[in-house]
Amino acid sequence: MHTIEDAKKSYDAACKAVLADRYILANILKECVEEFRDESIEFIACECIQGRPEISAVPVRADEAERLRLDGLNTEDVSLTEPVIHYDIRFRAVLPRTNRPIKLIINVEAQNDFSPGYSLLRRAIYYCCRMISAQYGTIFSHSAYDDIEKVYSIWICTHPSEEWAYTITKYAMQERNLIGNARAEVEEYDLIVPIMVCLGKKKYQELKGLFRLLNLVLLHRGRDDRSIVLSELKEKFNVIMTPHLEKGVAEVCNLSEGVYRDGVAYGMEQGLEQGLEQGLEQGRKETVLALLREKMPLDLIVRVTKLSAEKIQDIGKLNGFL
Numbered sequence: 513m514h515t516i517e518d519a520k521k522s523y524d525a526a527c528k529a530v531l532a533d534r535y536i537l538a539n540i541l542k543e544c545v546e547e548f549r550d551e552s553i554e555f556i557a558c559e560c561i562q563g564r565p566e567i568s569a570v571p572v573r574a575d576e577a578e579r580l581r582l583d584g585l586n587t588e589d590v591s592l593t594e595p596v597i598h599y600d601i602r603f604r605a606v607l608p609r610t611n612r613p614i615k616l617i618i619n620v621e622a623q624n625d626f627s628p629g630y631s632l633l634r635r636a637i638y639y640c641c642r643m644i645s646a647q648y649g650t651i652f653s654h655s656a657y658d659d660i661e662k663v664y665s666i667w668i669c670t671h672p673s674e675e676w677a678y679t680i681t682k683y684a685m686q687e688r689n690l691i692g693n694a695r696a697e698v699e700e701y702d703l704i705v706p707i708m709v710c711l712g713k714k715k716y717q718e719l720k721g722l723f724r725l726l727n728l729v730l731l732h733r734g735r736d737d738r739s740i741v742l743s744e745l746k747e748k749f750n751v752i753m754t755p756h757l758e759k760g761v762a763e764v765c766n767l768s769e770g771v772y773r774d775g776v777a778y779g780m781e782q783g784l785e786q787g788l789e790q791g792l793e794q795g796r797k798e799t800v801l802a803l804l805r806e807k808m809p810l811d812l813i814v815r816v817t818k819l820s821a822e823k824i825q826d827i828g829k830l831n832g833f834l
Contacts, residue, residue: 517810520624525567526763527622530729531668532565533753533760534558539604543722544666544680545708547616551608553750562615565603601687604661617643618664622730626672633683636706639665644704662703667809670712670730677712678723717746725749729764748829800824804833 530536538556541548548556601620619639623632643663652659671678687696709722716727719801725748728741741761745751796817803813804827813824 523764524622524624525623526760526767527670527730528567528600530757530760530764531620531622532567533751533754534561535745535749536567536725536729536757537565537601537603537620538723539563539725539749539751540666540668540709541618544682544704544709545616545618545664547607548605555608556605557752560605560608562604562606565601567601615661617647617661617815618666619643621665621667623667623669624671626669628674632667632669633706633708635664636667636708637683637704638717639703640706646651661702662705664705664707666707666709668726668730669708670726672710672712674712676708676710677710678714678719679710680722681708681710682709729761731745738762763807800827801831801833804828805832 531540534557535553538548538553538561541560542551542553543549548560549562551807574707576581589661596808600622606617607614621636621639626632640663644660644667647656647660651661672679685701685704687698687701709726711723711726711731714727716724716731719727725745728744738761742753742758746753751757796819799811799817800819803816810821810824813819814821817824819827
């Protein structure tokens with residue numbers, strides 16, 4: 513039997529598989545990462561993103577515990593005193609049009625729960641710090657601190673709170689003089705950048721740019737809408753379609769039917785809550801009908817079912833009892 517938790521894992525894994533496509537990533541980088549803002553999607557996808565972006569996601573099946581690695585760059589961090597940390601998508605990108613082979617380590621997280629009991633922003637900062645510290649012994653060693661690579665942690669939040677909906681927010685280190693006017697090169701301290709990208713409940717037709725793209729690939733509902741998603745990706749976002757991406761889009765469209773109700777975005781937990789509420793409503797209706805069959809007084813039925821007299825009368829009329 514498939515549980516809500518199984519469905520959630522499958523949906524999360526499908527979302528990450530789609531986000532890991534290099535052309536989808538190129539759209540995210542162009543919008544969110546200033547180093548790529550002036551470049552074309554094609555250039556970012558083919559010239560800047562290195563290797564094959566890989567995923568370290570919650571397995572679709574519990575027995576599929578394989579851990580992926582990307583060109584020697586671990587998609588998980590391991591220390592002697594801390595548990596394993598799985599990065600959703602982790603890859604390297606080369607800065608465009610520079611004379612130096614400067615690289616960025618970029619981590620993209622798909623987050624469906626905006627309030628998991630702790631600050632997502634603090635977690636993003638922590639991920640950045642871990643990506644910096646993990647470079648020791650591989651990218652730099654001893655005192656070669658100039659070799660440290662800049663890191664980004666980009667969080668795609670599908671169901672944020674209302675005040676965060678449709679916002680893209682960047683956090684970065686800044687130089688502020690307390691005494692004097694000393695100046696350091698920006699590259700010396702601009703090394704850690706968390707970015708929060710928050711969607712919301714609007715339909716994709718109401719949106720533009722990255723919000724529209726992410727709504728299409730993460731939140732669009734219904735297997736019948738798959739052709740719309742694929743067409744938009746190709747025509748409006750310069751995405752090159754591959755069998756792998758088409759399969760990922762199909763899986764998200766199929767699975768999202770369990771996340772949507774009446775065209776409105778719900779998290780898995782919200783969908784479950786709505787299902788329970790509908791079940792309770794059906795139970796009350798059956799109780800009303802049973803009491804009406806026994807010709808119980810209206811005020812007694814109100815007390816038992818906690819429904820209004822008007823609601824009870826409506827149920828009775830629709831079912832031929834009043």
